[in-house]
Amino acid sequence: xxxxxxxxxxxxxxxxxxxxxxxxxxxxxxxxxxxxxxxxxxxxxxxxxxxxxxxxxxxxxxxxxxxxxxxxxxxxxxxxxxxxxxxxxxxxxxxxxxxxxxxxxxxxxxxxxxxxxxxxxxxxxxxxxxxxxxxxxxxxxxxxxxxxxxxxxxxxxxxxxxxxxxxxxxxxxxxxxxxxxxxxxxxxxxxxxxxxxxxxxxxxxxxxxxxxxxxxxxxxxxxxxxxxxxxxxxxxxxxxxxxxxxxxxxxxxxxxxxxxxxxxxxxxxxxxxxxxxxxxxxxxxxxxxxxxxxxxxxxxxxxxxxxxxxxxxxxxxxxxxxxxxxxxxxxxxxxxxxxxxxxxxxxxxx
Ligand code: SF4
Ligand code: SF4
Numbered sequence: 001x002x003x004x005x006x007x008x009x010x011x012x013x014x015x016x017x018x019x020x021x022x023x024x025x026x027x028x029x030x031x032x033x034x035x036x037x038x039x040x041x042x043x044x045x046x047x048x049x050x051x052x053x054x055x056x057x058x059x060x061x062x063x064x065x066x067x068x069x070x071x072x073x074x075x076x077x078x079x080x081x082x083x084x085x086x087x088x089x090x091x092x093x094x095x096x097x098x099x100x101x102x103x104x105x106x107x108x109x110x111x112x113x114x115x116x117x118x119x120x121x122x123x124x125x126x127x128x129x130x131x132x133x134x135x136x137x138x139x140x141x142x143x144x145x146x147x148x149x150x151x152x153x154x155x156x157x158x159x160x161x162x163x164x165x166x167x168x169x170x171x172x173x174x175x176x177x178x179x180x181x182x183x184x185x186x187x188x189x190x191x192x193x194x195x196x197x198x199x200x201x202x203x204x205x206x207x208x209x210x211x212x213x214x215x216x217x218x219x220x221x222x223x224x225x226x227x228x229x230x231x232x233x234x235x236x237x238x239x240x241x242x243x244x245x246x247x248x249x250x251x252x253x254x255x256x257x258x259x260x261x262x263x264x265x266x267x268x269x270x271x272x273x274x275x276x277x278x279x280x281x282x283x284x285x286x287x288x289x290x291x292x293x294x295x296x297x298x299x300x301x302x303x304x305x306x307x308x309x310x311x312x313x314x315x316x317x318x319x320x321x322x323x324x325x326x327x328x329x330x331x332x333x334x335x336x337x338x339x340x341x342x343x344x345x346x347x348x349x350x
Pocket of ligand 1 (some may be wrong): 177181182183184185186187188189199202203219220221222223224225
């Protein structure tokens with residue numbers, strides 16, 4: 001059976017953009033599925049929100065009100081960030097506060113969820129997430145060097161686990177450096193937040209120190225730092241297991257995923273080159289199925305790209321052209337294998 005994915009065309013300059021976010025949530029019927037006294041997580045990505053205002057504090061106030069009207073307890077939550085390049089969580093919380101996103105919970109206490117026959121064996125899910133009955137996961141969709149694209153699956157997989165769990169997951173995807181291509185220019189050494197790169201005649205990564213953040217990849221002027229295909233597959237499997245651990249105790253109709261396809265960048269927000277924009281704004285999508293939602297989001301971007309790009313040397317997959325060793329379709333495939341959703345979807349334009 002196919003999953004419903006709701007879609008509203010819009011762009012960040014549309015004066016009704018934020019109104020349309022409220023409209024799409026109402027259309028999914030999410031609030032009607034809440035039951036008295038439930039804890040409802042509103043999962044945002046704080047770091048991303050500072051760069052791209054993909055949801056407003058007014059939206060959050062309204063979401064909380066709708067949740068409270070159901071006699072439930074709604075609260076904003078984000079995960080502690082693995083990366084040390086921009087802001088620590090205290091600065092981040094403060095900056096979000098200044099933008100009206102107050103009381104964002106950053107809490108590293110976690111419960112361990114076992115994964116039978118998994119790559120990860122267990123996942124450290126943030127306790128408040130594990131204990132909650134419902135969630136609304138709001139993501140900014142964009143490219144990602146380790147998984148090709150990043151949307152709802154990435155937000156629940158890495159954004160709902162504690163720091164220790166994130167390090168375990170990211171260690172699966174430590175990059176490699178080509179000794180032939182490397183010019184020993186020092187750039188990667190300077191950007192590495194963990195001081196994990198040494199340079200002699202070429203650059204070397206200390207695997208003990210490397211957290212697999214992959215910030216170094218796009219810094220290299222010679223494209224000498226890459227993720228190999230095996231590591232990327234392992235990471236995507238781990239990512240699916242992490243999503244599974246986060247969502248496995250929630251009923252399908254109690255979790256709503258929203259992807260905002262605006263300010264679409266090739267890189268994730270922690271990347272030093274994250275300011276580039278790759279494709280024009282497309283709109284907002286929402287679904288109870290994170291697999292269907294990410295698949296639909298990726299396909300809509302590719303359709304848009306195909307219709308506007310005339311470069312015959314590029315494939316029709318916009319993110320595949322950027323991250324040639326990474327097959328992003330695997331993340332939705334693995335998630336589907338773990339029964340997190342289906343790739344078969346019905347797009348309903350509002
Ligand atoms: S940035 Fe690239 S070329 Fe420069 S040292 Fe690092 S790997 Fe080598
Ligand atoms: S992935 Fe690169 S930047 Fe990140 S810790 Fe490892 S070596 Fe450093």
